[in-house]
Amino acid sequence: MTPARPVPDALVYDRVSLRHDGAAADAVGPVSLALREGERVLLLGPSGAGKSTLLLAATGLFPRSIPGACTGGIVLRGHPVTSRTPAEWADTCGFLFQDAAQTLAGFTVRDEISFGPENRCIAAARIPDLVAEAMRQAGIPQIWADRRISTLSGGERQSVALAALLAQGAPITLADEPAASLAPKAARRMADLLLAPGRTTMVVEHRPGPILDHIDRCVALGRDGRVLAEGAPHEVMARDGAALAEAGIALPLATRIHLDLPDLIDPRLPLRDALLRVPPAQARRLHDAVLPAPIPAGEILTTLDGADCAPAFGPVVLRDVSLTLRAGEVVAILGPNGAGKSTLAACLAGLLPPRAGRRTGAPGAVAFQNPEAHFSQESVRAEIAGLCHAPGRVAQIFDRWTLGEVAHQHPFTLSQGQKRRLSLALLAEADRWPVLILDEPTAGLDRAAETVLGRRIRALAREGRALAVITHDMDFALSVADRAVLVHRGAVQFDGPCPALMRDAARLSLAGLEPPEAAPVLNWLAATC
Amino acid sequence: MLRGFHPLPKLALCLAWIVASLIVFRLSFQVGLFVAATLLLLLDARVPPRRVLLLMVPFALFGFGFLTTSVLFRAESGFALQMAREQGAAPDVAPGLVLFFRVLACGMVSAVFALTTDPGQFVRALMQHLRLPAPLGFALMQSMHLVPDLRAEMLQLRMARAIRLGRPLRRVPAPGEAFALAIPLLAYAIRRATRAALSFEARGLQPGRARTHLPQPPIRRRDWVLLGVGGGVLALVLAVLPPGFA
Amino acid sequence: MPDHSVWTLRETLIVAVLGAVFGVLYLGWVQVWLVLQAIFGALTMDVVMGFWFIVSIIAAAIIRKPGVALVSEVMAAAVQVLLGSPAGLLLLLTGLVQGAGAEAVFAATRWKRYSVGVLMAAGMGAAVFSFAYTWIRFDYGSLAPGLLVAMFVLRLASGALLGGLLGHYIVKALYRTGVLSGLAIDRDARAAGA
Numbered sequence: 001m002t003p004a005r006p007v008p009d010a011l012v013y014d015r016v017s018l019r020h021d022g023a024a025a026d027a028v029g030p031v032s033l034a035l036r037e038g039e040r041v042l043l044l045g046p047s048g049a050g051k052s053t054l055l056l057a058a059t060g061l062f063p064r065s066i067p068g069a070c071t072g073g074i075v076l077r078g079h080p081v082t083s084r085t086p087a088e089w090a091d092t093c094g095f096l097f098q099d100a101a102q103t104l105a106g107f108t109v110r111d112e113i114s115f116g117p118e119n120r121c122i123a124a125a126r127i128p129d130l131v132a133e134a135m136r137q138a139g140i141p142q143i144w145a146d147r148r149i150s151t152l153s154g155g156e157r158q159s160v161a162l163a164a165l166l167a168q169g170a171p172i173t174l175a176d177e178p179a180a181s182l183a184p185k186a187a188r189r190m191a192d193l194l195l196a197p198g199r200t201t202m203v204v205e206h207r208p209g210p211i212l213d214h215i216d217r218c219v220a221l222g223r224d225g226r227v228l229a230e231g232a233p234h235e236v237m238a239r240d241g242a243a244l245a246e247a248g249i250a251l252p253l254a255t256r257i258h259l260d261l262p263d264l265i266d267p268r269l270p271l272r273d274a275l276l277r278v279p280p281a282q283a284r285r286l287h288d289a290v291l292p293a294p295i296p297a298g299e300i301l302t303t304l305d306g307a308d309c310a311p312a313f314g315p316v317v318l319r320d321v322s323l324t325l326r327a328g329e330v331v332a333i334l335g336p337n338g339a340g341k342s343t344l345a346a347c348l349a350g351l352l353p354p355r356a357g358r359r360t361g362a363p364g365a366v367a368f369q370n371p372e373a374h375f376s377q378e379s380v381r382a383e384i385a386g387l388c389h390a391p392g393r394v395a396q397i398f399d400r401w402t403l404g405e406v407a408h409q410h411p412f413t414l415s416q417g418q419k420r421r422l423s424l425a426l427l428a429e430a431d432r433w434p435v436l437i438l439d440e441p442t443a444g445l446d447r448a449a450e451t452v453l454g455r456r457i458r459a460l461a462r463e464g465r466a467l468a469v470i471t472h473d474m475d476f477a478l479s480v481a482d483r484a485v486l487v488h489r490g491a492v493q494f495d496g497p498c499p500a501l502m503r504d505a506a507r508l509s510l511a512g513l514e515p516p517e518a519a520p521v522l523n524w525l526a527a528t529c
Numbered sequence: 530m531l532r533g534f535h536p537l538p539k540l541a542l543c544l545a546w547i548v549a550s551l552i553v554f555r556l557s558f559q560v561g562l563f564v565a566a567t568l569l570l571l572l573d574a575r576v577p578p579r580r581v582l583l584l585m586v587p588f589a590l591f592g593f594g595f596l597t598t599s600v601l602f603r604a605e606s607g608f609a610l611q612m613a614r615e616q617g618a619a620p621d622v623a624p625g626l627v628l629f630f631r632v633l634a635c636g637m638v639s640a641v642f643a644l645t646t647d648p649g650q651f652v653r654a655l656m657q658h659l660r661l662p663a664p665l666g667f668a669l670m671q672s673m674h675l676v677p678d679l680r681a682e683m684l685q686l687r688m689a690r691a692i693r694l695g696r697p698l699r700r701v702p703a704p705g706e707a708f709a710l711a712i713p714l715l716a717y718a719i720r721r722a723t724r725a726a727l728s729f730e731a732r733g734l735q736p737g738r739a740r741t742h743l744p745q746p747p748i749r750r751r752d753w754v755l756l757g758v759g760g761g762v763l764a765l766v767l768a769v770l771p772p773g774f775a
Numbered sequence: 776m777p778d779h780s781v782w783t784l785r786e787t788l789i790v791a792v793l794g795a796v797f798g799v800l801y802l803g804w805v806q807v808w809l810v811l812q813a814i815f816g817a818l819t820m821d822v823v824m825g826f827w828f829i830v831s832i833i834a835a836a837i838i839r840k841p842g843v844a845l846v847s848e849v850m851a852a853a854v855q856v857l858l859g860s861p862a863g864l865l866l867l868l869t870g871l872v873q874g875a876g877a878e879a880v881f882a883a884t885r886w887k888r889y890s891v892g893v894l895m896a897a898g899m900g901a902a903v904f905s906f907a908y909t910w911i912r913f914d915y916g917s918l919a920p921g922l923l924v925a926m927f928v929l930r931l932a933s934g935a936l937l938g939g940l941l942g943h944y945i946v947k948a949l950y951r952t953g954v955l956s957g958l959a960i961d962r963d964a965r966a967a968g969a
């Protein structure tokens with residue numbers, strides 16, 4: 001066993017099993033793991049493995065406020081978690097919940113950020129400076145102090161949640177997919193803050209690639225809710241990559257390409273160097289590994305003509321937008337947080353009429369950024385039944401989106417990834433919409449589900465539908481979209497082939513985006529072919 | 530200008546005028562108060578005229594009940610007559626008309642307070658000066674933020690419903706649709722309360738636990754001046770138009 | 776076993792939010808009543824009265840703790856006063872009386888039973904209290920006994936149906952939406968099911 005340490009571990013789970021009220025089986029466990037002081041741990045696991053539940057148990061929010069049962073012992077800084085209330089632990093341990101709207105309470109930005117320090121009894125005179133500093137660090141303009149949370153975009157909310165956490169100033173941070181709806185630059189800022197060397201942080205992420213360098217140790221949970229692999233991040237990826245992929249956990253793209261094409265790409269080399277050794281004759285295989293098969297585009301289904309788009313009850317955020325969507329086309333809509341992508345989605349689908357200009361074409365459907373917006377029934381099964389498909393098709397839907405195990409559950413009790421899958425299934429399996437817009441469909445999805453989604457998007461396009469996909473994941477955009485639209489500074493800045501935009505690092509960087517992990521492959525392909 | 534005043538004297542003043550409006554059963558007083566509050570909203574709070582009109586719609590609709598009974602059905606609402614008698618009104622005008630303008634007047638005065646006061650500042654003032662317990666204060670703050678958000682949530686629910694049912698979204702909800710949204714809206718309110726409670730707990734709010742406040746502007750001389758002037762005007766008006774107690 | 780009398784943070788927030796939402800709905804109901812009254816005459820008030828008791832019944836059936844019925848009804852009344860209810864300031868007293876009527880019935884069950892019957896009884900309790908209150912306020916003693924009985928019966932029925940029964944259905948519909956999980960109503964339902 002480990003020798004006695006002068007400082008106790010920050011957070012220790014000792015054979016912990018957690019079960020939600022009314023659930024037939026444990027959500028997670030038995031799990032034993034420790035977070036040491038000054039250590040940054042990445043918690044990986046397929047959707048539904050119980051990561052969020054595990055984090056919630058760290059200060060006793062589960063089972064004290066979220067009903068359930070907990071066996072095993074949890075020790076925070078040497079004290080059993082049950083020795084204090086969750087509110088008392090707030091001085092020790094701060095949360096970023098998976099849903100930013102859950103971290104916040106729906107007040108104004110200033111009230112949200114000052115709430116934590118006030119509760120910690122920080123001297124009143126110091127609080128304004130704390131608030132201003134937290135806003136500066138999180139990249140929130142100071143003039144937003146009086147804005148209400150409900151008037152912010154999804155990513156802007158996530159930044160405010162980060163500022164609130166920083167101001168709270170707890171030494172231990174538990175962050176559940178903190179960057180899921182952040183554009184790449186904002187996500188990097190978040191990682192630099194949360195995962196600065198010396199911070200004590202446990203972070204859950206489905207896309208480990210961008211943060212791997214900020215991590216000291218990596219723990220992966222398997223589908224059975226037990227620890228599957230543990231160790232230094234690059235070691236785990238190299239050693240247990242296959243097992244992780246099997247469990248549906250996303251790997252960094254380079255690792256994935258290495259796994260897919262072991263004869264082409266030497267797994268011991270960085271991607272850029274490994275590419276130098278690929279014979280040009282093999283370009284086709286490499287091309288197919290990162291780019292989708294082309295689909296002939298059909299007639300125009302929807303047009304925006306000089307449209308001014310505004311969010312509901314908000315000001316115009318996009319001016320003079322002219323766009324078309326064709327049958328058989330998949331368009332990626334990209335842009336920094338708050339650029340107006342979700343607003344554009346509602347306009348394109350005809351849900352919000354443009355303030356000026358015209359929209360023509362058949363009405364479309366949007367899979368909203370917040371999956372809960374689509375739920376109206378008492379169970380997952382009833383939601384799917386609402387699609388009115390034959391029994392065979394229903395079984396196929398459950399199978400495809402792996403919702404079978406939770407069919408009896410209430411949609412609001414699902415894990416975030418399960419919620420996302422359900423909301424996507426409700427839209428992508430309804431046959432009535434010629435135009436379909438998916439707003440950040442990969443947020444919260446594990447690798448397995450992302451693959452299913454990508455295939456489904458291509459299949460729908462081949463059926464002759466027009467699809468638009470809003471995403472911050474450049475690699476996903478590259479793998480499903482033929483065309484890309486970049487919105488930034490209130491206008492469309494680029495509308496053209498997706499790979500062309502992805503190779504334009506300067507343009508991406510101007511809009512707060514970054515090239516995909518597959519950029520070296522794109523460059524290689526361009527140079528070779 | 531009103532925005533810069535301390536919330537508590539402002540609240541006291543608004544409450545005083547609302548109480549006056551409730552006990553002075555006279556058309557002139559109600560119309561005067563309504564016009565004054567609307568002007569304050571337009572000129573001082575700089576609320577766009579369109580928004581002020583929209584704000585009036587629910588109050589007007591509701592006050593309209595008194596008018597419909599007296600105009601449409603050519604009968605004064607029994608309740609309005611009762612109110613008039615009880616409050617010793619001179620029966621020179623239709624009591625329904627007075628009640629109609631009273632609803633508008635009170636509604637606009639409340640709107641003046643709500644639109645010129647930051648809920649955070651208001652709740653903190655209550656906690657600081659009137660010793661309101663923090664959980665109650667933040668529960669109040671949640672209600673104050675919830676009511677305006679209901680509108681956006683309603684639209685979101687309608688969009689999702691339109692997508693589910695495969696119909697284009699109508700501009701104005703049909704009565705049946707509005708009815709079908711009642712339970713989801715209530716559920717939203719409760720869900721939001723639940724999530725807020727979890728967020729409060731995770732960030733350290735606990736009944737009885739000591740906490741500090743973001744520093745708030747103190748009650749200054751000009752706040753007393755506002756209180757004095759507003760109260761003085763009210764006293765003057767009341768001297769000319771005494772409350773109509775029987 | 777959770778403490779039976781102290782409200783948790785979540786329960787406090789729910790009472791506040793319900794009070795605010797129903798305060799607004801109650802104002803809308805005044806409109807319905809006025810139109811109906813113009814058509815059907817004076818007794819209408821007793822017929823529609825029950826709806827104004829509903830928040831105390833819904834909140835109590837969800838949270839099942841002392842004081843919930845009373846506070847939620849007063850909260851709704853306060854919201855109405857701020858928005859300019861025609862009944863004026865006295866509405867606060869009205870809310871207090873109606874809330875106390877419902878609370879009294881729940882107190883009689885020691886805040887333990889919330890079946891349809893009890894909810895309807897709570898609506899009737901609020902009706903009885905409010906009848907006594909309007910009796911004093913509007914001097915009902917001078918009315919014909921036959922009319923009084925009719926008014927009383929109508930108001931009781933309204934309290935039971937528009938307050939208790941409708942409240943029960945709304946609570947059931949809310950329960951199905953899953954938002955009540957972890958609250959007293961959910962714990963009791965699970966205990967009964969287990």
Ligand SMILES: Nc1ncnc2c1ncn2[C@@H]1O[C@H](COP(=O)(O)OP(=O)(O)OP(=O)(O)O)[C@@H](O)[C@H]1O
Binds near residue numbers: 020028047051
């Ligand atoms: N209130 C509840 N009642 C019953 N089951 C629940 C409840 N909440 C969550 N679950 C189930 O517990 C399991 C673990 O959920 P959890 O949210 O911890 O997963 P997760 O690992 O965070 O997944 P994701 O990556 O999708 O967020 C899921 O299968 C979920 O359906």
Ligand SMILES: Nc1ncnc2c1ncn2[C@@H]1O[C@H](COP(=O)(O)OP(=O)(O)OP(=O)(O)O)[C@@H](O)[C@H]1O
Binds near residue numbers: 336
């Ligand atoms: N009701 C509103 N009132 C005022 N401004 C609003 C309102 N709703 C949204 N906005 C603003 O409009 C802009 C566009 O919002 P939108 O949700 O379309 O952004 P987005 O591109 O989808 O961002 P994200 O990637 O973060 O989801 C944001 O800057 C947001 O702050």
Ligand SMILES: [Mg+2]
Binds near residue numbers: 051052053415416
């Ligand atoms: Mg999760």
Ligand SMILES: [Mg+2]
Binds near residue numbers: 153342
């Ligand atoms: Mg968005």
